[in-house]
Amino acid sequence: MSQLLEVNNLRVQFRVKSSMVSWLQKAETPFIDAVRDVSFKIKEGETFTLVGESGSGKSTLANAVVGLLPTASGSINFMGDDVTQMPDKQLRAYRKQISMMWQNPTGSLSPRMQVGDAITEPYKIHNLSDRDKQQEAKRLLNLVGLSARFQDRYPHQLSGGQARRVGVARALALNPKLIVADEPTAGLDVSVQGEILNLLNRLQDDLGVSLFVITHNLNIVRHISDRTAIMYLGRFVEEGPTDDIFVNPHHPYTLALLSANPEVTNVGALERIALKGEVPSLMHRPSGCEFHTRCPFAQELCATVAPVGIDFGFEYSATCHYPR
Amino acid sequence: MSKATDNVLSIRNLSIDYATQEGSLKALRNVDLDIPKGQIVGVVGESGCGKSTLISSIIQLMANNAKTTSGTVFFEGEDLLTMSPTKLKSLRGQRMSIVFQDPMSTLNPVLTIGKQMVDIQYRDKRSKSQKRQRSADMLAQVGIPDPASRLNQYPHEFSGGMQQRISIAMALQAQPALLIADEPTTALDATLEVQIIDMLKELQSSIGCSILFISHHLGVIAELCNQVVVMYAGEIVEQGPVSRVFKSPKHPYTQKLLECDPASIAKKTRNLPTIEGEIPNLSDLPAGCIFTSRCHKKTAQCEELKPKRHAVTQGATEKHFVTCHLESL
Numbered sequence: 001m002s003q004l005l006e007v008n009n010l011r012v013q014f015r016v017k018s019s020m021v022s023w024l025q026k027a028e029t030p031f032i033d034a035v036r037d038v039s040f041k042i043k044e045g046e047t048f049t050l051v052g053e054s055g056s057g058k059s060t061l062a063n064a065v066v067g068l069l070p071t072a073s074g075s076i077n078f079m080g081d082d083v084t085q086m087p088d089k090q091l092r093a094y095r096k097q098i099s100m101m102w103q104n105p106t107g108s109l110s111p112r113m114q115v116g117d118a119i120t121e122p123y124k125i126h127n128l129s130d131r132d133k134q135q136e137a138k139r140l141l142n143l144v145g146l147s148a149r150f151q152d153r154y155p156h157q158l159s160g161g162q163a164r165r166v167g168v169a170r171a172l173a174l175n176p177k178l179i180v181a182d183e184p185t186a187g188l189d190v191s192v193q194g195e196i197l198n199l200l201n202r203l204q205d206d207l208g209v210s211l212f213v214i215t216h217n218l219n220i221v222r223h224i225s226d227r228t229a230i231m232y233l234g235r236f237v238e239e240g241p242t243d244d245i246f247v248n249p250h251h252p253y254t255l256a257l258l259s260a261n262p263e264v265t266n267v268g269a270l271e272r273i274a275l276k277g278e279v280p281s282l283m284h285r286p287s288g289c290e291f292h293t294r295c296p297f298a299q300e301l302c303a304t305v306a307p308v309g310i311d312f313g314f315e316y317s318a319t320c321h322y323p324r
Numbered sequence: 325m326s327k328a329t330d331n332v333l334s335i336r337n338l339s340i341d342y343a344t345q346e347g348s349l350k351a352l353r354n355v356d357l358d359i360p361k362g363q364i365v366g367v368v369g370e371s372g373c374g375k376s377t378l379i380s381s382i383i384q385l386m387a388n389n390a391k392t393t394s395g396t397v398f399f400e401g402e403d404l405l406t407m408s409p410t411k412l413k414s415l416r417g418q419r420m421s422i423v424f425q426d427p428m429s430t431l432n433p434v435l436t437i438g439k440q441m442v443d444i445q446y447r448d449k450r451s452k453s454q455k456r457q458r459s460a461d462m463l464a465q466v467g468i469p470d471p472a473s474r475l476n477q478y479p480h481e482f483s484g485g486m487q488q489r490i491s492i493a494m495a496l497q498a499q500p501a502l503l504i505a506d507e508p509t510t511a512l513d514a515t516l517e518v519q520i521i522d523m524l525k526e527l528q529s530s531i532g533c534s535i536l537f538i539s540h541h542l543g544v545i546a547e548l549c550n551q552v553v554v555m556y557a558g559e560i561v562e563q564g565p566v567s568r569v570f571k572s573p574k575h576p577y578t579q580k581l582l583e584c585d586p587a588s589i590a591k592k593t594r595n596l597p598t599i600e601g602e603i604p605n606l607s608d609l610p611a612g613c614i615f616t617s618r619c620h621k622k623t624a625q626c627e628e629l630k631p632k633r634h635a636v637t638q639g640a641t642e643k644h645f646v647t648c649h650l651e652s653l
Contacts, residue, residue: 052513053485053512053513053515054483054484054511054512055483159372186510187510188371188540189369189370189371189540190542190581190585190586191370191580191581191584191598191599193596194584194596194597194598197586198594198596201594205594216512216513216514218514219543219586219587220586222586222592223586223589223592223593223594223596224594256515257514258514260515260517260518261514261587262514262517262518262541262543262544262546262547263543263546263587263588264543264570264582264585264587272518274518275515275519278485278486279483
């Protein structure tokens with residue numbers, strides 16, 4: 001499999017309000033790092049999953065990759081071209097290759113647009129007016145398992161699962177190489193969730209598209225993804241093949257996440273690792289290892305020295321002084 | 325059935341219709357539900373199964389087109405359906421309160437947490453500083469460090485998990501008899517979810533309230549609740565102690581639901597199980613069992629005859645009920 005996307009040391013910053021006084025004193029930087037020093041690769045036909053709590057920078061990273069947010073430093077290489085350096089015209093071509101499934105399926109569809117128009121709008125935006133819209137709408141709906149009747153429906157006439165499918169259909173319109181799916185199953189029942197995930201898996205097998213999935217539902221990660229990254233405070237703390245991470249996690253945060261996952265069967269079988277304290281604010285990042293304030297295994301070194309990534313081979317790494 | 329006095333909430337034969345253009349939509353049908361004192365009862369079911377309608381009928385804030393066609397809802401011995409609006413208003417937020425799914429949209433973004441927590445105590449005849457103290461105590465109870473000074477902060481200055489804990493603190497401030505939690509952990513990650521669950525358990529035992537907990541997440545229900553109620557298309561299909569229902573589910577729908585839970589599938593698969601078919605049209609109900617169209621075990625009698633509620637375990641102290649023909653033998 002060849003490399004599709006390669007992100008190197010990516011940093012995304014947001015400006016925060018700072019008082020005039022502190023500005024004059026140059027006391028604090030008026031920026032927070034929502035994403036800091038993130039590197040990863042996605043191969044063709046691969047599913048890459050990003051896990052992390054709300055506010056850890058998952059969606060920011062996704063938006064930066066799609067080219068919707070300016071980056072502060074680092075590079076995003078897509079099939080050999082650096083997205084961060086692209087002029088607008090080239091960016092537009094890039095966005096044809098990569099498409100987004102938004103977090104809120106009904107919210108991301110215009111309430112005044114029929115499904116058929118919504119899913120063929122990408123053709124309009126990218127000046128592909130020569131295509132037969134009727135025919136294309138039918139083809140796309142068929143791909144995601146909806147009947148052609150849905151063309152004339154409005155978003156409020158769709159159920160949550162159907163709206164997701166329409167979102168997938170729209171994402172597929174331009175035959176993208178990569179689909180970024182932000183929480184594709186949030187708020188769905190287990191049965192409908194299974195349907196959507198099966199659909200994504202099937203489309204990947206049929207069309208060879210790569211998937212970049214963002215989620216905080218660990219139960220689904222195991223079944224859909226090839227590689228997984230765990231994000232904490234805008235950094236990757238662990239990244240590697242999904243199967244290995246689930247069998248033998250190295251970073252304490254990953255360990256805590258996996259042990260915290262409530263299950264129906266064998267309740268309390270896994271010894272739960274409780275995290276103390278609160279998620280620190282991005283404005284005041286902890287010294288040393290940023291996880292040390294909550295880490296149950298933290299030692300003196302962790303509070304002062306930032307750990308570097310440890311490579312366990314086979315593209316597996318964790319950022320911790322004392323990996324498990 | 326236990327005596328009504330042991331139950332904080334006791335719903336009998338409740339049916340609710342919505343008037344729509346296509347005719348009346350029967351959103352809830354013949355629901356029987358008890359919430360015993362000091363117990364946590366979980367409700368699971370797909371979207372559209374009537375969970376929200378159930379909540380709105382308990383707090384008696386129903387949509388304009390909703391009509392209660394039969395039944396009673398007894399709360400602490402009084403029927404909410406025949407209660408005067410003034411009396412109802414005095415119950416809400418005092419004796420029963422609710423925590424919603426998204427804390428950021430529950431809390432007012434332009435008022436400080438302290439202001440909001442003091443405001444909702446408007447019924448109490450105490451001084452403002454006493455009310456503030458009480459709010460600070462409550463925040464401490466839900467594990468917010470340095471509560472007195474954090475009362476001066478705005479909702480956006482708290483993390484998602486903290487916001488949800490604050491809304492729980494607000495809901496429990498008046499020491500209600502019943503707390504309704506509508507998917508309170510959906511927006512949180514696994515570690516925070518566990519924090520909230522542990523905290524709810526702790527608060528429940530210290531305050532002694534009952535909790536009606538609604539969630540998609542079967543694992544959370546298994547961990548937190550004493551009893552579970554499985555709803556499908558406006559009916560309760562199975563209910564009983566969590567350990568019993570999840571360990572040996574009797575209704576085909578409950579069985580399917582548990583099979584579909586990706587957490588319960590040990591082997592990695594790219595083809596997850598689903599429940600075939602869709603929820604039947606609630607304005608044109610089938611004659612027989614409501615689950616027939618999607619059931620993998622249906623017989624001829626299921627299509628024609630409505631199943632009755634049966635006790636699965638005779639004589640046991642904790643009852644396990646199922647509404648299915650297969651169990652009537």
